[in-house]
Amino acid sequence: MKTFYIKTYGCQMNKYDSEFISSIFIENGYIETEKIENATFIVINTCSVRERAESKVYSEIARLNNLIKNSNVKIGICGCVAQHLGENIINKYNNVSFIIGTEGLFRLSDVLNRVEHGEKVIDVFFSENNFATGKFKRKPGVSAFVSIMKGCNNFCSYCIVPFVRGREISRKPNEIIDEIKYLRDLGYKEITLLGQNVNSYGKNLDESINFPKFLSMVNNIDGIERIRFVTSHPKDFNEELISTMKDCEKVCEHVHLPLQSGSDRILKMMSRKYTYKEYIEKIYKLKKSINNVAVTSDFIVGFPGETLDDFNNTLNAVKEIGYHTIYAFMYSPRPGTKAAEIDDNIDKDEKKRRLSELINLQSNITYKINKSYEGKTTDVLIEGFSKKNANILMGRNRQNQIVNFVSSKLLEQGTIAQVRIREGKKNSLFGEFIN
Numbered sequence: 001m002k003t004f005y006i007k008t009y010g011c012q013m014n015k016y017d018s019e020f021i022s023s024i025f026i027e028n029g030y031i032e033t034e035k036i037e038n039a040t041f042i043v044i045n046t047c048s049v050r051e052r053a054e055s056k057v058y059s060e061i062a063r064l065n066n067l068i069k070n071s072n073v074k075i076g077i078c079g080c081v082a083q084h085l086g087e088n089i090i091n092k093y094n095n096v097s098f099i100i101g102t103e104g105l106f107r108l109s110d111v112l113n114r115v116e117h118g119e120k121v122i123d124v125f126f127s128e129n130n131f132a133t134g135k136f137k138r139k140p141g142v143s144a145f146v147s148i149m150k151g152c153n154n155f156c157s158y159c160i161v162p163f164v165r166g167r168e169i170s171r172k173p174n175e176i177i178d179e180i181k182y183l184r185d186l187g188y189k190e191i192t193l194l195g196q197n198v199n200s201y202g203k204n205l206d207e208s209i210n211f212p213k214f215l216s217m218v219n220n221i222d223g224i225e226r227i228r229f230v231t232s233h234p235k236d237f238n239e240e241l242i243s244t245m246k247d248c249e250k251v252c253e254h255v256h257l258p259l260q261s262g263s264d265r266i267l268k269m270m271s272r273k274y275t276y277k278e279y280i281e282k283i284y285k286l287k288k289s290i291n292n293v294a295v296t297s298d299f300i301v302g303f304p305g306e307t308l309d310d311f312n313n314t315l316n317a318v319k320e321i322g323y324h325t326i327y328a329f330m331y332s333p334r335p336g337t338k339a340a341e342i343d344d345n346i347d348k349d350e351k352k353r354r355l356s357e358l359i360n361l362q363s364n365i366t367y368k369i370n371k372s373y374e375g376k377t378t379d380v381l382i383e384g385f386s387k388k389n390a391n392i393l394m395g396r397n398r399q400n401q402i403v404n405f406v407s408s409k410l411l412e413q414g415t416i417a418q419v420r421i422r423e424g425k426k427n428s429l430f431g432e433f434i435n
């Protein structure tokens with residue numbers, strides 16, 4: 001029996017790619033297994049955003065080689081790190097049968113075929129006009145990612161994405177709408193539109209379309225109840241988008257808008273193309289226009305040259321904006337980027353100290369926000385049961401907060417339930433079903 005197991009690192013885009021990889025393996029007669037030791041083919045879908053990504057992939061393969069012992073088990077490497085690895089890794093490890101970069105995924109079926117005939121395949125070519133995945137076979141579910149564009153033209157000085165995912169390319173709107181209708185027919189209720197720079201959607205297309213217009217088109221699809229989108233770049237987040245969000249009842253009251261630093265000096269060094277003032281003005285407009293909107297963000301601490309004053313500006317920004325949550329990371333250089341040429345002069349312990357100060361600050365803010373929901377009702381799209389307790393249902397509200405709740409009524413996945421919040425916890429809400 002041919003079985004496969006996929007290990008996925010990184011962002012939503014990688015999770016989406018893994019769903020695509022899984023569909024291709026199934027199409028080629030493989031059965032998915034949740035236990036790595038039962039797999040005859042192991043796929044590692046890699047991410048290069050974190051530190052030492054390549055060496056981690058090498059050690060993961062070495063670990064797998066020890067674990068699998070069976071020389072018939074094959075390994076495939078996909079994703080951003082694969083783009084860099086090429087033949088080095090194929091030559092080094094016998095079990096590695098293919099390396100496919102982010103751009104070669106749509107050729108995976110052919111690659112699998114070649115591997116089954118004894119070839120070892122390296123496919124790390126960029127294919128300018130091909131959208132890697134397109135519509136593919138999915139399992140039924142509640143909430144789906146749909147990639148609407150790939151690549152990025154922004155070249156933030158610290159980021160490897162434009163090098164491993166290439167330039168921005170948008171998918172044709174009718175193809176995406178077709179995919180969303182297919183997901184709707186499978187029972188999906190919520191769609192998250194994905195792109196490294198999702199709100200610059202449409203710029204390379206012949207038809208006259210932009211992200212707000214496309215959002216309105218998705219909003220008109222019957223049967224889809226909720227629409228989300230990630231990740232927006234602050235420079236492309238404009239009034240047209242805010243007013244479209246307001247007009248489209250299915251678009252959730254949640255925006256992920258990475259600020260990265262509260263210091264204009266650091267933002268400039270990061271090549272982010274906005275100032276803190278420009279950013280906060282957009283946030284004020286957003287909060288004024290859309291009731292109860294949740295804003296979340298990403299931050300990098302310890303960027304080269306970040307002084308304590310710069311870092312304090314970041315802390316002040318977090319206090320001023322009152323994010324629902326943030327994702328914060330210590331800076332580490334990505335070889336090949338502009339920032340990697342600057343002396344990484346902040347000591348690791350100091351980076352850790354700043355990171356934990358920022359995370360502690362945000363934890364208190366998140367807790368306060370969660371507490372403020374106590375006694376209120378919120379609409380929850382049910383995803384399933386809580387991981388810790390099978391008698392408790394779990395879902396998300398429109399602000400993307402995790403809500404666990406009890407219900408005396410039998411409720412199905414995909415239902416939108418009105419839940420009264422009994423308790424705001426550190427990272428989630430707890431409540432009871434009322435309707």
Ligand code: SF4
Nearest residue numbers: 152154155156159161
């Ligand atoms: S916008 Fe900047 S951080 Fe985001 S993917 Fe593009 S280059 Fe990277």
